Amino acid sequence: MAKKQVKKKENKKSSNKDKLKNRKINSAIVFTIMAIIAISIISIALTPVTLQNDTFYTIKIGEHISKYGIDMQDPFSWHENLGYTYPHWGYDLITYYIYSAFGMTGIYVATCILSAILGITIYTVNTKLVKNKLLSFLITIGAMYVIRGYIAARAQLVTFILFALTKLFIEKFLETKKKRYAVALIIIPIIIANIHLAVFPFYFILYLPYIAEYIIAILGEIVIYRKLKIQKIKLKIKRLSKDNKNQEKVEKLKEDLNKLNEKVDKIKIKRSKNLQNPYKIKLIKNDNVKWLILIMVICIFTGLLTPLGDTPYTYLFKTLQGNTTQNINEHLPMTLIDESEACCCLILFLAPLIFTKVKIRLSDLFMIGGLCILMLSSRRQVTMFVIVGSVILNRLITQLIVIYNDEKYIENMEKRATSIIGVLIISILTLCLTYYLAKDKVGDKYIDESSYPVQACDYILKNIDLGKARFYNEYNYGSYMLFRGIPVFIDSRADLYAPEFSGKSDDIFMDFIETSGIAKFYEDIFKKYDITHVITYENSKMNMIIEKTKDPNYKQLYKDDYFVVYERLSN
Secondary structure, three states: OHHHHHHHHHHHHHHHHHHHHHHHHHHHHHHHHHHHHHHHHHHHHHOOOOOOHHHHHHHHHHHHHHHHOOOOEOOOEOOOOOEOOOOOHHHHHHHHHHHHHHHHHHHHHHHHHHHHHHHHHHHHHHHHHHOOHHHHHHHHHHHHHHOHHHOOOOOHHHHHHHHHHHHHHHHHHHHHOOHHHHHHHHHHHHHHHHHOHHHHHHHHHHOHHHHHHHHHHHHOOHHHHHHHHHHHHHHHHHHHOOOHHHHHHHHHHHHHHHHHHHHHHHHHHHHHHHHHOOOOOEOOOOOOHHHHHHHHHHHHHHHHOOOOOOHHHHHHHHHHHOOOOOOOHHHOOOOHHHOHHHHHHHHHHHHHHHHOOOOOEHHHHHHHHHHHHHHHHOHHHHHHHHHHHHHHHHHHHHHHHHHHOOHHHHHHHHHHHHOHHHHHHHHHHHHHHHHHHHHHHOOOOOOOOOOOOHHHHHHHHHHOOOOOOOEEOOHHHHHHHHHOOOOEOOOOOHHHHOHHHHOOOOOHHHHHHHHHOOOOOHHHHHHHHOOOEEEEEOOOHHHHHHHHHOOOOEEEEEEOOOEEEEEEOOO
16 A cells, blocks of 8 residues: 555656646747747838838849849949949849849838848747747847848848858857758858858858867867877887886886876866856867868858859958948948947946856857957948847856856746736737837838939939930939939949959049049049939039039939939030
8 A cells, every 4th residue: 555655656746747847848839939929020020111222233133133144244334344243143133033023012021021030040049059038039139129220121131140040050069069050051151152242251250269269278278288298108108018127117107197197187177166266268178169160161162152253252352452341331430439239239248247257158258359349340240249149148147147046037037928927018018119110110112212213213214315324323322223224323332333343443432432522523523434414312412512503514304302313514
C-alpha cells in the first residue's frame, strides 16, 4: 500500500511538472503570436503612403532591364553616353514586375509587407539571442520607430532584414557550428550584391567585432605561450627518456614542467575571476571564430556572382572619392544635439555600462562602438546602429534586470503579459500607437503633387517636343520626370552624374548643386549644357530671380501652385 501511495505521489508530481511546462509553452506561443501581430500592425502604420523619389526611377530601370538587359549605360538622361552601374538591379526588376502587375498599390502593399517582415525579424533575432520576449517586443517597437524615416520602397529595406539575419546567423554559428548557418551567411552577401551592392562592404563589418575579440583573446592569452613551452619540454622528456643516461636531465625537465603547469593554472584562475567581476569587459575566446573567418573569406568572393563585374568592390570606394555624399542630407555626418532619438539610443547603451554592474562582451563593445562611428560619420547609418544594436541593448537591460532582481522576474512579467489583462493592455496600446502613427497618413496619395510636377509633366508631354528639348530640372523630382518619360538633367541617382561613375569630365552633380543654390549664375551653366527649357519649384531661388528681374531670356510656358516651366529663348 505504501509503495502504491508513493507511486501516486510521484505521478502527481510529474503530471504537475508537465502541466507547468505546457502552461509555459502555451503562454510563450500566445505572447509570440500577440507580439508578431502587434509588431506587424505598427510596422504597417509606420510605412508611408506617399512614394519617395527613388521609387520612380527604380520602376523605370526595372522596365529597361526587363526589355534590354543590363547595358551599363543610362537611357533616361539627355546627357549622352553616361555610364550607369545599376547598383540595385535585382530590386529594380522585382519592383517593376510588382508595378506592372498591381500598379502603385502593389508597391505600397509590398513595402508594408517588407516593413512588417523587418519588424518581425528584429523581434525574432532578439528573442533567439537574448531569450527575453517582452523586452524584445518593446525594443523592436522602439527600433522601428527610430528608423521609420528609412522605411520606404527602396532596396535598403531588404538589406535591413538581411543585416539583422546576419547578426543572428553569426552568433548561432559561433554557438553551434551548424552548417545551415554557414550556408545562410554565404547566401546573404550574394543577395546583397544583386539587390543593393552599395552596402556590400558593410556586410563584413558585422564579422569584424567577433574576429577582433578572438585575436585579442589569443594575444592576451599568456597561457598559449606557456602551453607551447610545455609541449616543447614534453617532447624533450620523451626523447631523453629513451636513454637511461639522461635520467637527471629528465627529472629536471619534469620539475620545470610542473612549475609551468602551476603557472598556467594560476593564470586560468585569475582569468575566471576577472570574468566574474561585473565591472570588467567580458573577453570570450570562441574557437569557432576560426571557421567564421573562413566563411567571411568565402563571402568576399560572392561579390563576383553578379552581372556587374567588380562593381560590388569598387562602388563604395568611388562614391567616397566624389562630392555626392557631401551634398546629400542622409549621407552627411550626424550632429547628436540635433538628433534627439539617436542621442537617446546612445544614452540607453551608456547608462547601464557607466552606472550599474552590467558587463558587456568585448565583441558587443566593438560592434556598438564601430556602428556609432559609422552613424556619426553618416546619419543614414543610424539604421544599422539601431537594428544590430537592439540585440546588444537587449542583453544589457536583461542582464541589469537579473542583477537587481532575478530571472524569475522576467518570467513573471511575461506571464502577466500573456494574461487576459496583459493581452488587453498590449492590444489597446498597439491600437493607440497605430492610430497615432497612421492618422496623418489618412488621405495621403501615392504621389505628392507638391513635391512632384504631376500637372507640369502633363503639360510638357502634350506641348513640348522632347526630341529637341534639353530640360534643366532639380534633383528631388528628376526621378518622377524620367518615370513619365521626360529626359532629365539630373535625378536622385547621384552617382550617375559624378565623373567617378559617368565617365565624363564634367561634374554634372556639382554643377547642379552650385546652380540650384545660386552659388554659380544659372545662365552660365545653361549655356554650358545648351539648356532649352527649365522646370523648377515655384518658390525656388532661381524662379524668384527670373520673376523679379523679368529676365527676357526666359518665357513662362506653364505655372501651377508648385511648379513653373520656362522656355529659354537664347542659346
